[in-house]
Amino acid sequence: MNNSDTLKKIYNHLLSTFGPCNWWPGDSPFEVIIGAILTQNTNWSNVEKAIQNLKQANLLAPEKINEVDTAEFAELIKPAGYFNVKSKRIKKFMEWLFENYDGDLSMMFDQDLGILRCELLSVNGIGPETADSILLYAGDKPTFVVDAYTHRIFSRHGLISEDSSYHETKEFFEDNLPEDVALYNEYHALIVQVGKEYCKPKKKCDKCPLNNFL
DNA sequence: TGCCAGGCCGGGT
DNA sequence: ACCCGGCATGGC
Numbered sequence: 390m391n392n393s394d395t396l397k398k399i400y401n402h403l404l405s406t407f408g409p410c411n412w413w414p415g416d417s418p419f420e421v422i423i424g425a426i427l428t429q430n431t432n433w434s435n436v437e438k439a440i441q442n443l444k445q446a447n448l449l450a451p452e453k454i455n456e457v458d459t460a461e462f463a464e465l466i467k468p469a470g471y472f473n474v475k476s477k478r479i480k481k482f483m484e485w486l487f488e489n490y491d492g493d494l495s496m497m498f499d500q501d502l503g504i505l506r507c508e509l510l511s512v513n514g515i516g517p518e519t520a521d522s523i524l525l526y527a528g529d530k531p532t533f534v535v536d537a538y539t540h541r542i543f544s545r546h547g548l549i550s551e552d553s554s555y556h557e558t559k560e561f562f563e564d565n566l567p568e569d570v571a572l573y574n575e576y577h578a579l580i581v582q583v584g585k586e587y588c589k590p591k592k593k594c595d596k597c598p599l600n601n602f603l
Numbered sequence: 604t605g606c607c608a609g610g611c612c613g614g615g616t
Numbered sequence: 617a618c619c620c621g622g623c624a625t626g627g628c
Contacts, residue, residue: 413609429610435626436609470625474611516611536609581609589607 392565395548395603400572403579406598410578413526415440418494420449421527425519426479427469438468451492455483478514485512498528506532517555525577531570533562534577538584545588546599 390398414433415421420440427436442465443449448457463476483492489508490497497505502524509520517535524530535558544551549561566572587597594600 425609428608430608431610431624432608432626434608435624438626468625470608471610471623472625474623478611514611518610522609534609538609577609584609591606 392548392561396562396565399599399603400576400579402598402602403583404575407579407582409575410582412574412578413522415526417449418498418527419451422482422494422523423449423454423479425522425526426482426514427466427475429471429475429519431470436469439466442466442468451483451486451494454479455487455492474514481513482515494527498530502530502532505530517559521559525570525573529570531568531573533559533566533573535559535562536577536581538588539577539580541590542580542584542588542597542599545594546603548603 413421413424414437415424423443424436424440427439440449446465448454448462448465454462459476459480462480463472466472466475466479469475485508486492486494486497490500500508506520506524509515509523510517515523521532521534524532525534535555540549540553540558543549543558543561544553549558553561562573562576566576583598587594
């Protein structure tokens with residue numbers, strides 16, 4: 390079986406096992422972007438608390454966050470962890486957004502995908518996964534999101550090399566799947582779902598639905 | 604209790 | 617070009 394068939398087979402199996410995930414959990418593109426930065430190496434439930442704080446403070450808008458004091462903002466996102474780092478990162482992104490796109494997300498997403506991805510990567514605090522999450526889940530752009538679970542699951546099952554880079558893993562999916570936003574969206578969400586339940590760093594994934602399947 | 608979470612940066616070899 | 621420490625809260 391070639392890689393395309395394998396990826397499709399895994400996708401169908403995960404989808405029938407878990408059902409649609411309906412990602413990203415967020416009310417607006419802007420909230421998705423904030424969540425993408427807040428969830429860096431962080432449990433989503435902690436991110437939800439931080440986002441609730443921001444909603445309560447009525448800060449979930451580009452111009453609001455752009456104006457608020459960095460230390461004050463850090464205090465609100467404390468539950469998400471790394472709050473001092475993330476406060477600066479989010480403020481940096483806002484600064485960049487106003488500098489380049491007048492604080493307007495629609496204008497930002499009108500930019501050519503390849504160019505925009507490079508631009509996002511140039512913002513301090515936005516790495517490949519955060520950039521791709523923003524593009525796919527806030528902008529509906531066809532770019533596959535890779536994360537620690539993706540690498541762990543697919544290398545453990547021998548589909549990619551243990552030491553493959555972010556870019557190599559991303560290409561593996563994009564080269565073997567149709568370029569389809571809805572498919573990329575759901576596939577990554579399902580990977581996170583199965584990863585959370587069955588694929589921890591220091592544990593054998595005994596009951597993983599992908600075992601004895603490929 | 605220690606491990607883990609939907610990374611990324613900066614400094615040292 | 618890699619390698620590694622730092623960043624930090626909350627749930628199990």
